[in-house]
Amino acid sequence: MNLTFGYIRRSSYKQIENNSVEIQKSQIKNFAHRKSLELPDEFIVIEEATSAYSKRANQRKELMRLREMMIEMNVPRVIFYEASRMDRTGYTFVLDFYRPLMSKLPNLEIYTTNSDEPFNPDNEYNKIALLIAMQESEIKSERATSGLITVLENNEKIIRPGSKIPFGYKHVKKKLVPDENAEIVTFIFFLQSWGVSMHKIATILNDASISAPLGGPWGTSTVENILKNPVYTGKLLWHVHKNRKKTTSFEFREAHESLIDNFFVVLNENNIKLQNKYGRLDTPFLFLNKLECQHCCRLLSTQNASTTRNGKKYYYHYYVCKQCKYKLSANKVHELLIPKVFKHIDDLAVNDKTKSSTIEYLNTIDHTIKENIINVEKQLDNLASKGCIAKEHGDREYEQVLEVFQTKLLKTLTELVTSQGVLQELFEAVHSDLFFSRFNSLLKSELGTTETRLLLLYFVDKILVSSENPIKIMFKESPFASFHLTDAGQSTET
Incomplete structure (x- = not known):
């Protein structure tokens, strides 16, 4: 055969x-x-x-x-x-x-x-x-690539690429429409906005017997894929691969109904920065890297002296000033300070002047950023002129020096423009009450360790402590100071 x-x-x-x-x-x-x-x-x-x-x-x-x-x-x-x-x-x-x-x-x-x-x-x-x-x-x-790029450049018709439908959406007439899983996506972003880790989010969803997109249990990578997908803010992204080395990308805003406000993305990115700067959120030391000794002006370190006796765990946590050789009970510090911090936040959330003072604070930063953008652009123009002169004279060494300065200025300009985008999201969050509404009736809430620590990082600048004197709480001028937009707002004059 x-x-x-x-x-x-x-x-x-x-x-x-x-x-x-x-x-x-x-x-x-x-x-x-x-x-x-x-x-x-x-x-x-x-x-x-x-x-x-x-x-x-x-x-x-x-x-x-x-x-x-x-x-x-x-x-x-x-x-x-x-x-x-x-x-x-x-x-x-x-x-x-x-x-x-x-x-x-x-x-x-x-x-x-x-x-x-x-x-x-x-x-x-x-x-x-x-x-x-x-x-x-x-x-x-x-032919297909050129035709597609022409359509996208002319913005003739926003059609989603033929790819897998994101979890939380369904396809209706080539448009993404929220489905019965949309609330799960919203819940995931809400949890992360309060500092809950991706592993913890997956555990919460599994404990609630909520199925993952493919029907099995949730994993950290599945949660991460959702949190990193810009589609949930209403954006449509087209990546047109002309060849293996060149890709042209197009972004369309409000292409479909969003499941979350873009402010949550900004908030989550800032939470990550805060964690990188001040240390983990899920720690029993809620004021980690926030306590400063009034005598030596150094940050207090932490000491975990917990022990187990007869099968029972006993927790002993301390904040320690190694220079001045004293330590404070973490539990006593928390019992004393946390109610005061929460009262401060609660007062801000219900105070009518808070909104106007916050907008004024953001306007000041906005003005400084705009001035710095103009200043950096002038410096780049100046460098370009000097570069042309150096090239005409064949001075390659001076050209290279100018290129180094140009690279630094371009990086600064990128950071300033990025800060402008973040600032716009903050303005909208204040105007829509999306930010301060998160803290209403805070004193009545039962917050976990992660949520409590995140609030402290947003509203507390530092705590001045001493072995003898009363503890002093130094609050931030604005909770938006934690976004470090003032760094971008500093003068760029040279």
């Missing part, structure tokens, strides 16, 4: 809906019949929506599976519809499929339905056929 395999490849998702597979199958079966070859249906391998132009042969799973089956079953024959179904790169099919098979099956016969002769990579006709297939793909790719 002269058994043979058949290979069918859909090159795109559009071909799933048309009769491409049926045409290929019919032609392959007719060819097998004409050549008196036996082709059982189970010997026909179908590669689903896989490009033979952007993916080399060894990246096509079904083609590689076919190769292994042919070797295992000692069947040295396979029929392709045409050369373009083999390969559109002109060489990877030969390297990854043909030559490895030939080394195992010396009597290998690979056919296309438009030739009675077996495929031979050294044959001039076959070389030309593969080159034509490659050229056709390059032309189609260039």
Whole structure:
């Protein structure tokens, strides 16, 4: 019995809906019949929506599976519809499929339905056929990419790319619409805005018997993928890959209904910065890196003297000034200070003047940032002029010095522009009461360690402590001071 395999490849998702597979199958079966070859249906391998132009042969799973089956079953024959179904790169099919098979099956016969002769990579006709297939793909790719870029640049029509639908959405008339899982996404962002770690979020969801996007348990990476996806703020991103080295990206805001306000993204990014600067959030030392000795002006360190006796855990936590050689009970410090801090926050949240004073604070920073942007741009223009003069005089050493300064200024400019974007989000959060509403009735809430510490980092500048004098709480001018926009607002004059 002269058994043979058949290979069918859909090159795109559009071909799933048309009769491409049926045409290929019919032609392959007719060819097998004409050549008196036996082709059982189970010997026909179908590669689903896989490009033979952007993916080399060894990246096509079904083609590689076919190769292994042919070797295992000692069947040295396979029929392709045409050369373009083999390969559109002109060489990877030969390297990854043909030559490895030939080394195992010396009597290998690979056919296309438009030739009675077996495929031979050294044959001039076959070389030309593969080159034509490659050229056709390059032309189609260039035409499709250029057309897509033109549409996106003209903003003619915002259509979401054909990719996996994000968790929390469904597709309705090519638009993303929130589904029954939208509240889970919102809940995930809410938890992270209060400093809850991704591992803890996954644990909370699993404890509540809430299924992950694929139906199994939640993991840290699944939570991370949701938190990093800009689609939930209503943004649509198009990444157009012109070739392996060049990608053009387009961003459309308000392309669909958002599940979370962009302020949550800004808030979460700031929470990470606070944690990097002051230490972990889930620590029993709530005032870690916030207590300063009034005598030596050094930050107090921490000491965990907890112990276990007779199977019972006893917790002893202390803040220690090693320079002045005294320590304070962490529990007593917390009992004394936390109610005072919460009272301060609660008063701010209900005070009518808080909103206007916060806006005034942000306006001051906004004014300084704008001035600095103008100043940096002037310095860049000045450097560009000096660079031209240095180039005319052939002074390469001076050119390189100027380039170093230019790089630094461009980095500063990027930081200033980024700060402007963050500042705009903060303005909107204050105007919409999105920020201060988070702290209403704070004194009545039962907050965990992470939430409490995060609040302290936002509102407390430092705590002045002493072994003799009363403790003094120094509050920040504004909770938005923790965003360190004043760093970007400092003078850039040189």
